[in-house]
Amino acid sequence: MSLKTKAFIYQLLSFAILFIIVRFLVDAYTNLEGFWVPLTAFVAGTILAPQFQAVKTNEGEKLFMKWILMKGIKQIK
Numbered sequence: 001m002s003l004k005t006k007a008f009i010y011q012l013l014s015f016a017i018l019f020i021i022v023r024f025l026v027d028a029y030t031n032l033e034g035f036w037v038p039l040t041a042f043v044a045g046t047i048l049a050p051q052f053q054a055v056k057t058n059e060g061e062k063l064f065m066k067w068i069l070m071k072g073i074k075q076i077k
Contacts, residue, residue: 002054002061003054003061003062003063003077004054006052006054006063006077007052007053007054007063008052010050010052010065011049011050011051011052014049014050014052015045015046015049016045018044018045018048018049019041019042019045020041022040022041022044022045022048023037023038023041026040026041026044047068048068048069050065050066050067050068050070051065051066051067052064052065052076053065053066062075062076062077063075063076063077064076
């Protein structure tokens with residue numbers, strides 16, 4: 001599996017997990033109804049989910065992660 005595919009899968013899974021958690025929290029602890037619940041969870045999940053990217057360097061292809069809750073960019077592989 002290529003690193004671009006892994007980056008896409010990691011990003012999709014992290015967004016999905018955050019979306020589900022935030023959706024249940026918004027539904028349980030706010031008075032929002034209808035399409036506002038998934039819309040709020042979508043926006044929060046988009047902002048809070050880490051970003052993964054595969055980059056070709058001189059040493060080969062590497063996987064990097066940037067997250068709003070961490071300082072800087074972290075090399076994964």
